[in-house]
Amino acid sequence: MLGNASYERDRCITGIRGLDEILRGGIPYGSATLVAGTCGSGKTTLGMEFLMNGAKSGEACAHFSATEPSVKLLENIRQYSFFDMTTVDRGLINVFDMDVLFSWLGLDKSTFNLDDIDAMVKAITDIVNTIGVTRLVIDSVTSLCYKIPNEQLIRDFLFKLGKSLSTLGCTTLLIAEITSVGGTAHRSAFGVEEAIADGIIVLGDVERMGNLLRYLQVVKMRGTDHSRAKYALEITRSGVMLTPMLKWGVSQ
Amino acid sequence: MSINFDSDDEDFYGDMGSIGSVKFDRILTGTPHNTGSIPRGFTLLGYGNTGAGIDLFAKQFVSVAEDPENTILISTSETTSEILSVYKKYDWPTEIRVRTMGEEYNREVLTKELEASKYRIEGFTLSDIQKLAQTRFVDQQSHDFLTDLTTQVTSLGPYFRAAIDSLDFFYSRFDASRVTSMLRIMQAHAQRNRGLLLLTVSGDAVEKSTERELMAICDIVMEFEVGMRGSDFDTRMVIRRFRNSPENLAFITFRVTPEEAITPETVERVA
Numbered sequence A: 001m002l003g004n005a006s007y008e009r010d011r012c013i014t015g016i017r018g019l020d021e022i023l024r025g026g027i028p029y030g031s032a033t034l035v036a037g038t039c040g041s042g043k044t045t046l047g048m049e050f051l052m053n054g055a056k057s058g059e060a061c062a063h064f065s066a067t068e069p070s071v072k073l074l075e076n077i078r079q080y081s082f083f084d085m086t087t088v089d090r091g092l093i094n095v096f097d098m099d100v101l102f103s104w105l106g107l108d109k110s111t112f113n114l115d116d117i118d119a120m121v122k123a124i125t126d127i128v129n130t131i132g133v134t135r136l137v138i139d140s141v142t143s144l145c146y147k148i149p150n151e152q153l154i155r156d157f158l159f160k161l162g163k164s165l166s167t168l169g170c171t172t173l174l175i176a177e178i179t180s181v182g183g184t185a186h187r188s189a190f191g192v193e194e195a196i197a198d199g200i201i202v203l204g205d206v207e208r209m210g211n212l213l214r215y216l217q218v219v220k221m222r223g224t225d226h227s228r229a230k231y232a233l234e235i236t237r238s239g240v241m242l243t244p245m246l247k248w249g250v251s252q
Numbered sequence B: 001m002s003i004n005f006d007s008d009d010e011d012f013y014g015d016m017g018s019i020g021s022v023k024f025d026r027i028l029t030g031t032p033h034n035t036g037s038i039p040r041g042f043t044l045l046g047y048g049n050t051g052a053g054i055d056l057f058a059k060q061f062v063s064v065a066e067d068p069e070n071t072i073l074i075s076t077s078e079t080t081s082e083i084l085s086v087y088k089k090y091d092w093p094t095e096i097r098v099r100t101m102g103e104e105y106n107r108e109v110l111t112k113e114l115e116a117s118k119y120r121i122e123g124f125t126l127s128d129i130q131k132l133a134q135t136r137f138v139d140q141q142s143h144d145f146l147t148d149l150t151t152q153v154t155s156l157g158p159y160f161r162a163a164i165d166s167l168d169f170f171y172s173r174f175d176a177s178r179v180t181s182m183l184r185i186m187q188a189h190a191q192r193n194r195g196l197l198l199l200t201v202s203g204d205a206v207e208k209s210t211e212r213e214l215m216a217i218c219d220i221v222m223e224f225e226v227g228m229r230g231s232d233f234d235t236r237m238v239i240r241r242f243r244n245s246p247e248n249l250a251f252i253t254f255r256v257t258p259e260e261a262i263t264p265e266t267v268e269r270v271a
Helices: A043-056 A070-077 A098-104 A114-131 A141-145 A151-167 B007-013 B022-029 B054-062 B080-089 B101-122 B126-134 B145-154 B176-193 B208-217
Strands: A032-037 A060-065 A093-097 A133-139 A171-177 A199-208 A211-221 A230-236 A239-244 B043-048 B071-075 B097-100 B161-165 B196-202 B220-229 B232-242 B250-257 B261-269
Touching: A032 A043, A032 A151, A043 A060, A043 A070, A043 A093, A043 A133, A043 A171, A043 A239, A060 A070, A060 A098, A060 A114, A070 A093, A093 A098, A093 A114, A093 B126, A098 A114, A098 B101, A098 B126, A114 A133, A114 A151, A114 B101, A114 B126, A141 A151, A141 A171, A151 A171, B022 B250, B022 B261, B043 B054, B043 B176, B043 B208, B054 B071, B054 B080, B054 B161, B054 B196, B054 B261, B071 B101, B071 B145, B080 B097, B097 B101, B101 B145, B145 B161, B145 B176, B176 B196, B176 B208
Parallel strands: A032 A171, A032 A199, A060 A093, A060 A133, A133 A171, B043 B196, B043 B220, B071 B097, B071 B161, B161 B196
Antiparallel strands: A199 A211, A211 A230, A230 A239, B220 B232, B232 B250, B250 B261
16 A cells, blocks of 8 residues: 555645635645746735735734835735735734845845855744744745855755745745746746745736736645646735636637 | 135144154154154055054054144044053143044944844844834944045044054955045045045055055055064064155164154165
């Protein structure tokens, strides 16, 4: 017998309409999932909605913002009806500015060495451990990797981070910026992020009958069956909504 | 913009200022009676080995203090009390302005580094994390000591006297071309205001190209050397450049006496 067919890993229910169905119940707890997408594809909104749904059920959540000031992020996200600002005030969603964290750690420099990477991983895991974070979003992991001088160090950083967070039972979305999602293109800026991550969700645009539509595709998710089809992603006032791509017809 | 010099000041200060020692002035001017040996407006550079007496020479240069309010010693390695004790020892005027940038740096930058080191080793406490989550902006008020130095020197009025001891501090923390560019501003200020500005730097603190630039900026370049002669230390100053007065180029051996601090002993003219 190769294994216990009835065993199923506990799931972190994302609460994002359509995504849990694609993942057959949610993201396996403690996974580090790469959410790779082009600009404007809905990565940040998806990440914040993931945290918000956790906070609504009383989970402690954290968001590390490296691409935009948290003030701006919160101003943009509070326009959505799914977002409740009191979760931030009550400490259920803890939003951290990465540049502030870097300043506190003496990491306000352009290039990180191994010690700096270790300090960053330790700080993030410290925060997760101390406040019992179960859902984490790092937006974006790409901008952190730009400070790391080579692929091996990027690999070390992501591996250590993923391992530490997994040990703490924290389900993590690592937002990654990519420029295109066509054909054989990488699903990450440096190519190594996708190899380290437990799961890969790709967000991009596809043209249908003259319209540019957003789509989401789960490329990989360790520990669960999942659909690998593309789903149309719509960003509504109440959050992200995924629907099967087929209803949009075939490409012209 | 031209500067109008007060005629009383012109009489009081004259065209030349003292280098900090009457005996040195006499050697440089070649006359027994003089009121100074350095043309006002000159920038001087003292460089050389550690322990050769450059730091004491900087204090001695400033001790002339024609106008203590317009005289400043900017030290990057000593504390105010250490400097004060030297001034008291030689009975030099203590009313001059003293700025200890090394102390300021330790207070501001090293405190921050120590705090960062604590976070890196010990991690964050819950209250640290709460504070971190509420901090939205990085404190950008970091002190630019190089700009501050330039502002300090260029705010001095006509006939000022200033010493910066030493440039090693700035060259080790800032881009060399930026330091040199700021020094050009200070040199121009000294020239326009008939001030006297002494810069010191260790021999190995800068690249050769930077050293050449520094020597080109300064009107007088003095190299301080220390060696052993038998069981005694042999200290000497080599005047390598003296703008418009090549006859002043010389090897001067000196000693430090309790009465006169740095005092010349023998002179060997180059030209």
